[in-house]
Amino acid sequence: MIGYGKQARDLPARRWRRTVGLAAVTIVLLAVLVLVVPAFADRLNAVVIAGFPLGYFMAAQGSLLLVLLLTVWFIFRQERLDREGGVAEPEPFDAGEDIR
Template sequence: MATPDRVSYWNDTRRLMYIMLALWVFFGYVVHFFVGALNNIVILGFPLGFYMAAQGSLIAFVVMLFWFARKQNAIDEEHGVAED
């Protein structure tokens, strides 16, 4: 891979990493800071704060893993370093 393309590749990869890190912090910490306020909202008989702490964040993390893999693969294909 040529040097300018390598810089572009790592810039795209770094941008994706920062987005994923921000989402991880949001679902891992920020949502849990507002559990008290979220408990006022009830979905299917469960307070939203409880749901987000028990299941919601875990579901978000799994979705984030699949989304990250798909986006990183697209970056790899765009820059010609994708695996076969």
């Protein structure tokens, strides 16, 4: 019983620690995509794919699409953290208009 109570109390704190970790990882990956990759554009430009020099392509489309993927990944990870932490909102379909 004691173990159960402690775990229940720690659950939100653990969810917040993992939220902070996820935010840090996401922002580091973001910095790699929008700051580090373009900084190496010069060298990447030596590689040409379908007419695109890779450095230009990454800054003009590649990094941007990867940022979108990163965002989608982050959203799903965060929603899972919220569910596991027991702090997720009720799903829209079981909220019930009449209850609200």
